[in-house]
Amino acid sequence: MLLYGIGLRTNKTKLMVVENCGQADNIVIDRKNIGIVADFCYAGSVGLISSNSSCDNEIKTRLGKASSVVARLYKIWSNKGLSMQTKVRLYEALVISSCCMVQTHDQ
Numbered sequence: 451m452l453l454y455g456i457g458l459r460t461n462k463t464k465l466m467v468v469e470n471c472g473q474a475d476n477i478v479i480d481r482k483n484i485g486i487v488a489d490f491c492y493a494g495s496v497g498l499i500s501s502n503s504s505c506d507n508e509i510k511t512r513l514g515k516a517s518s519v520v521a522r523l524y525k526i527w528s529n530k531g532l533s534m535q536t537k538v539r540l541y542e543a544l545v546i547s548s549c550c551m552v553q554t555h556d557q
Contacts, residue, residue: 466490516549 460482467486477484489500489507500507526532526540 460484464490512549516545519545519548 458479460479463479463484464487465477465484466488523540523544527537
């Protein structure tokens with residue numbers, strides 16, 4: 451469907467009803483029903499956005515990714531040839547960014 455020069459992919463479009471906002475009626479666009487979901491992964495989001503407005507999944511996912519990065523850097527942490535300053539800069543660049551930065555790639 452093309453509306454005001456913007457294409458809408460009805461096969462990829464979903465509807466999420468946020469808690470306390472009532473029930474969603476059957477939404478139809480171009481004679482196609484729009485599916486209703488409880489959770490979805492928004493562009494740039496690491497975890498799921500849920501209909502109950504909780505960001506628990508997002509936080510758990512980000513912490514899990516940061517923990518994974520720390521574990522993969524074990525050889526660097528135990529390397530006596532690297533200065534503490536270098537290790538701290540790597541920590542800030544790799545661990546903190548994976549926990550706090552919004553991912554922008556397509557998921």
